[in-house]
Amino acid sequence: MKKKYIxxxxxxxxxxxxxxxxxxxxxxxxxxxxxxxxxxxQYLQNGDHSAVTGGKxxxxxxxYSPGIIIKQQADSFNLYSVEAGIDVIxxxxxxxxxxxVSSASKVSNRGYLHIGYDRKLKRNNNITIGGAGxxxxxxxxxxxxxxxxxxxxxxxxxxEFSAELQGYFDDLRWGRLNxxxxxxxxxxxxxxxxxxxxxxxxxxxxxxxxxxxxxxERMIIAFFPGISYQxxxxxxPYHRAYFKDSTERVENVPDKRLKIPLGLQLNSFIGDRYILxxxxxxxxxxxxxxAHTFNTEFAVKMRPNLTLTPFIRLxxxxxxxxxxxxxxxxxxxxxxxxxxxLSKFNSxxxxxxxxxxxxxxxxxxxxxxxxxxxxxxxxxSDGVHAHMITLLLELVAHRIKTGKQ
Amino acid sequence: MPLRKKYMTFSMGMVMIMTxxxxxxKPYQRVFLNDDAMQTGKRATEKLSSAVHxxxxxxxxxxxxxxxxxxxxx
Numbered sequence: 001m002k003k004k005y006i007x008x009x010x011x012x013x014x015x016x017x018x019x020x021x022x023x024x025x026x027x028x029x030x031x032x033x034x035x036x037x038x039x040x041x042q043y044l045q046n047g048d049h050s051a052v053t054g055g056k057x058x059x060x061x062x063x064y065s066p067g068i069i070i071k072q073q074a075d076s077f078n079l080y081s082v083e084a085g086i087d088v089i090x091x092x093x094x095x096x097x098x099x100x101v102s103s104a105s106k107v108s109n110r111g112y113l114h115i116g117y118d119r120k121l122k123r124n125n126n127i128t129i130g131g132a133g134x135x136x137x138x139x140x141x142x143x144x145x146x147x148x149x150x151x152x153x154x155x156x157x158x159x160e161f162s163a164e165l166q167g168y169f170d171d172l173r174w175g176r177l178n179x180x181x182x183x184x185x186x187x188x189x190x191x192x193x194x195x196x197x198x199x200x201x202x203x204x205x206x207x208x209x210x211x212x213x214x215x216x217e218r219m220i221i222a223f224f225p226g227i228s229y230q231x232x233x234x235x236x237p238y239h240r241a242y243f244k245d246s247t248e249r250v251e252n253v254p255d256k257r258l259k260i261p262l263g264l265q266l267n268s269f270i271g272d273r274y275i276l277x278x279x280x281x282x283x284x285x286x287x288x289x290x291a292h293t294f295n296t297e298f299a300v301k302m303r304p305n306l307t308l309t310p311f312i313r314l315x316x317x318x319x320x321x322x323x324x325x326x327x328x329x330x331x332x333x334x335x336x337x338x339x340x341x342l343s344k345f346n347s348x349x350x351x352x353x354x355x356x357x358x359x360x361x362x363x364x365x366x367x368x369x370x371x372x373x374x375x376x377x378x379x380x381s382d383g384v385h386a387h388m389i390t391l392l393l394e395l396v397a398h399r400i401k402t403g404k405q
Numbered sequence: 406m407p408l409r410k411k412y413m414t415f416s417m418g419m420v421m422i423m424t425x426x427x428x429x430x431k432p433y434q435r436v437f438l439n440d441d442a443m444q445t446g447k448r449a450t451e452k453l454s455s456a457v458h459x460x461x462x463x464x465x466x467x468x469x470x471x472x473x474x475x476x477x478x479x
Contacts, residue, residue: 041453069449156429210468212445215427217434222445224468261467262415265445269437277442282415283464291464299442307442313454317463342463353450357441374450378457388457390450 030075030401035369037069038393039085047340047384050093051251052188054240055326055338059384060092077122081132083114089138097238098189109177112136116147126153134168139178140186140238142171160212168204172233185237187250196250202232218270224263224281231256241336242327251337253322259285275299287342288321309353311376319344340382351376351388370394 047059067085074080087110095106118130127150134145151162173183185200205228212222232255239251263281270276279295297311320342322335329336353374360367372392379385430438437443446468447455459465 037449039449043453043457158430206466213427214430214438217430218437220438220443220445226466228466259466261464263467265468267443267445269443275442281467283467289463315462320463341461372450376454388453390453392450
């Protein structure tokens with residue numbers, strides 16, 4: 001019996017020692033992941049209430065928008081991201097700034113670049129902090145911006161909090177892409193006899209918060225409160241406003257705006273194939289706009305890697321206090337605009353998205369992770385309507401770095 | 406009911422739902438929660454729609470993308 005104990009003890013010690021030892025050729029592996037998203041979008045709009053012509057006139061607009069997003073997950077802690085793209089814009093309404101058909105204002109390009117960095121803290125890797133810089137340029141616009149963010153995820157991953165502070169510093173003077181000097185605000189051709197604004201900058205600050213809670217194995221809820229504050233030149237200098245006495249001026253809106261949005265999202269997995277995504281947002285600002293948004297998506301997994309998602313979005317808003325249609329403004333008004341984006345209206349968007357995921361994933365280091373096609377039709381009760389198409393191709397590359405410990 | 410009171414009631418209701426009706430989900434029970442379609446926030450394919458909503462409508466924010474950085478004045 002004593003011998004049995006000795007043999008068993010010796011085996012236990014040797015096996016423990018064996019497990020505790022690392023093999024001589026042990027190597028530490030570090031996996032980095034690169035994600036490349038190539039996105040192409042197209043937007044075709046028509047309508048008959050252009051703000052450039054004082055709330056009456058064509059709103060025909062086409063935007064062709066190729067872009068690329070690159071994310072580099074260098075290791076478990078560091079994520080770098082770059083986003084760049086161009087919007088090629090052909091706008092019939094902007095063409096009416098000078099009433100010369102097909103003038104330089106008709107076609108415009110917008111370029112943008114976002115660079116971001118996020119880092120999980122090593123001493124508490126439930127916390128991620130990040131920052132980003134934004135740059136965008138258009139013939140009548142230069143925007144520089146930045147973002148600071150922090151997020152916390154609970155150890156059991158049931159709760160997630162995040163906070164994000166964004167700042168945008170915009171310059172609305174015309175001429176950067178056209179080589180025109182000096183840079184200046186552009187007014188409608190017949191209103192260039194005076195300077196309507198002394199300010200040409202616009203600042204925007206947004207605080208976006210989110211709280212996400214897992215309710216059970218199939219349901220998740222998220223809550224998105226926020227606050228935004230803008231000041232500076234909030235009017236668009238080439239928007240016309242016509243008055244009851246047949247006079248005409250450049251649009252003039254308040255130079256400060258406080259916005260309070262509050263979003264709520266509920267996602268539920270139903271059975272093994274269906275996902276219901278519900279979103280509601282309440283919005284109020286000091287221009288006098290109160291708005292409600294309802295969005296419903298119903299994703300159906302046709303096959304494990306193919307998902308079809310029909311969706312509908314309903315929106316309603318009250319008008320800004322200074323909005324009036326063409327020739328309805330009182331000359332005594334301090335603020336006035338005939339921009340129908342600020343009018344009272346309802347809108348709906350109806351569409352479908354198809355997503356093919358994990359194509360050729362297998363053992364490959366580089367594979368197509370996702371191909372998506374999204375189409376939607378947008379209609380606003382004042383007559384504006386648009387077709388939107390987006391095509392996304394997502395490639396993923398894994399790289400394993402090895403090194404002796 | 407005044408708007409501020411409505412906002413407070415809604416917020417309190419949300420906090421109560423979150424606090425009292427949730428259960429702990431173990432890592433091996435997260436197969437549905439980890440699905441791509443279950444993630445909150447916006448996907449890359451929704452970027453155009455979000456921009457159009459920001460420009461063509463008065464409201465913005467509340468988990469719906471950037472609220473500035475481009476004039477949207479076309």
